[in-house]
Amino acid sequence: MSRQIIVASAQMGPIAKTEPRQSCVARMVDMLREAHGRGARLVVFPELALTSFFPRWMIEDKDELEAWYEEDLPSPATQPLFEAAAELAVGFYLGYAERVSEEGRIRHFNTSVLVGPDGKIIGKYRKVHLPGHDAPQPGRTFQHLEKRYFEPGNLGFPVFDGFGGRVGMMICNDRRWPEAYRVMGLQGVDLIALGYNTPVDHTGHTDIDSLTQFHNHLSMQAGAYQNASWVVGTAKCGREEGSMMVGQSVIIAPSGEIVAMASTLEDEVITAKADLDLGTRYRETIFDFARHREPDSYGLIVERKGAGDPI
Amino acid sequence: MSRQIIVASAQMGPIAKTEPRQSCVARMVDMLREAHGRGARLVVFPELALTSFFPRWMIEDKDELEAWYEEDLPSPATQPLFEAAAELAVGFYLGYAERVSEEGRIRHFNTSVLVGPDGKIIGKYRKVHLPGHDAPQPGRTFQHLEKRYFEPGNLGFPVFDGFGGRVGMMICNDRRWPEAYRVMGLQGVDLIALGYNTPVDHTGHTDIDSLTQFHNHLSMQAGAYQNASWVVGTAKCGREEGSMMVGQSVIIAPSGEIVAMASTLEDEVITAKADLDLGTRYRETIFDFARHREPDSYGLIVERKGAGDPI
Numbered sequence: 001m002s003r004q005i006i007v008a009s010a011q012m013g014p015i016a017k018t019e020p021r022q023s024c025v026a027r028m029v030d031m032l033r034e035a036h037g038r039g040a041r042l043v044v045f046p047e048l049a050l051t052s053f054f055p056r057w058m059i060e061d062k063d064e065l066e067a068w069y070e071e072d073l074p075s076p077a078t079q080p081l082f083e084a085a086a087e088l089a090v091g092f093y094l095g096y097a098e099r100v101s102e103e104g105r106i107r108h109f110n111t112s113v114l115v116g117p118d119g120k121i122i123g124k125y126r127k128v129h130l131p132g133h134d135a136p137q138p139g140r141t142f143q144h145l146e147k148r149y150f151e152p153g154n155l156g157f158p159v160f161d162g163f164g165g166r167v168g169m170m171i172c173n174d175r176r177w178p179e180a181y182r183v184m185g186l187q188g189v190d191l192i193a194l195g196y197n198t199p200v201d202h203t204g205h206t207d208i209d210s211l212t213q214f215h216n217h218l219s220m221q222a223g224a225y226q227n228a229s230w231v232v233g234t235a236k237c238g239r240e241e242g243s244m245m246v247g248q249s250v251i252i253a254p255s256g257e258i259v260a261m262a263s264t265l266e267d268e269v270i271t272a273k274a275d276l277d278l279g280t281r282y283r284e285t286i287f288d289f290a291r292h293r294e295p296d297s298y299g300l301i302v303e304r305k306g307a308g309d310p311i
Numbered sequence: 312m313s314r315q316i317i318v319a320s321a322q323m324g325p326i327a328k329t330e331p332r333q334s335c336v337a338r339m340v341d342m343l344r345e346a347h348g349r350g351a352r353l354v355v356f357p358e359l360a361l362t363s364f365f366p367r368w369m370i371e372d373k374d375e376l377e378a379w380y381e382e383d384l385p386s387p388a389t390q391p392l393f394e395a396a397a398e399l400a401v402g403f404y405l406g407y408a409e410r411v412s413e414e415g416r417i418r419h420f421n422t423s424v425l426v427g428p429d430g431k432i433i434g435k436y437r438k439v440h441l442p443g444h445d446a447p448q449p450g451r452t453f454q455h456l457e458k459r460y461f462e463p464g465n466l467g468f469p470v471f472d473g474f475g476g477r478v479g480m481m482i483c484n485d486r487r488w489p490e491a492y493r494v495m496g497l498q499g500v501d502l503i504a505l506g507y508n509t510p511v512d513h514t515g516h517t518d519i520d521s522l523t524q525f526h527n528h529l530s531m532q533a534g535a536y537q538n539a540s541w542v543v544g545t546a547k548c549g550r551e552e553g554s555m556m557v558g559q560s561v562i563i564a565p566s567g568e569i570v571a572m573a574s575t576l577e578d579e580v581i582t583a584k585a586d587l588d589l590g591t592r593y594r595e596t597i598f599d600f601a602r603h604r605e606p607d608s609y610g611l612i613v614e615r616k617g618a619g620d621p622i
Contacts (some may be wrong), residue, residue, distance in 0.1 A: 128605045131597065156608050159621045166621070176597060178489030178537055179609045186611045188618045203596040211566055215536060218567050222533030225526060226489055255522055256529050283618070285514040286442065286487060290617025294439045297467050298490045298613050300497045306601025307499045307594070310470045310477070 086119030126153030185227030397430030437464030496538030
């Protein structure tokens, strides 16, 4: 059986603070239809794709804050996207802010779902690596309060069978952490779907921030190569409520090569034919983990959180 | 106190099978002097820098095989390099094949030493990630028998204080494994010295091998960036006994940017001024491990060696 599928990255331009979810969903349905017309069976949308990137604001009012989250998917607002998926037999990845009652309390996660070509949810992922701060930082035009508004994901890095292969998910800052790719690589991942919202001033240091686009691609390319996996990285981008965010959404082969890239800062669909078997030769040679990895030397990766003294 | 030092990568062209160690050492002393003249305080030589890359041959004769290893450094043949280092007050990294009596038996490792500006050994590293095979593979013009001729390193990934900072070592194939960088990053490494011998046909698959130079840099750049460390990667390169090996030795900043690169396939010195504090801003923002890493989600990295089923 062939393991070639056409995949799409459906980049989104800015979402205004006042833009309703219905409007965002309509934009996504349009791109889902375009992707389907170009042969795609899987479409990757951005992180927090239903709203403006609200962690840039300090929101004191509880009701105002809670209004940014979703409780269940599909919701009335997102139902048209799920219906279009089923109608066209095209699956998708969608990022959103999740509110859930778990362990007897209300919890908030930065979440994504993988939806199959039947419009049903195959699996869920909750962002593990939350960037930014849990309190406003003085002197910043825009805050980055993900650590305030979300808990770190509690589902690990699961992978799911679908689309003829094994699919994993990441969200935004996860892509800078090689551990995230590796945990999925150790589960035989074939394709990693990944949405992001990355302000060009995300660190606040101009020397680092000037390299934001380079770093965006560097981490995804290395993660793809080192785990012999496709990576589809999709931006929400452009100037959103005054905050500039990077675009350059990409489809990356298991070679680490960028094989498709967005060229605008607007809603834009890019596609590539992904041979899920392309990673096989890597897995049989230099990245044959069973022959070449040496976990006895990796202990510090789980024993330490922060950097410390030489052991 | 300033933490800026000029570092050098001293790339070597081919070493013939019959070239004596004294000749290789003389070539290295020449480069050490050139590097010193250009202000360098630390010079990184290649992996297995004292001989031709012998793992390309199946060697049946025990005495012939043992002749490729060193017992103690400095040896009579390598003494001039240690003396030049002390004379010039320039330290170095040197890769060599090590034979040692340990645990009541003779053992063989692919080893490197870090030598201080006083000509004394600061620390030793033994290559953890051995590529290739433990038996000859049919149909290959050149073998890659590192798994036959060496044991995996048993010293972990140590880092050593020196040169105004904290220095770690890798050898060749280690650079493709993000775990190696991370274990050193978790010990606050400032600079990673790394030598390699990488045949352009190292996997035997033309599609992968055609990307050897891209992959060489991709892994080192990502490892530097994701651990906010300098990386100095030094090739032995060119056509050695008929086997073509990649050059493009590099000095990489903690930004992941290549700031110096060799342009020949011969003996060549490149230098850069390395500010060991350049990684600090990365460590205080996006790569503040203590704030952002989530080791509870990384268990599989040490629990599994090879890839397996979804958990």
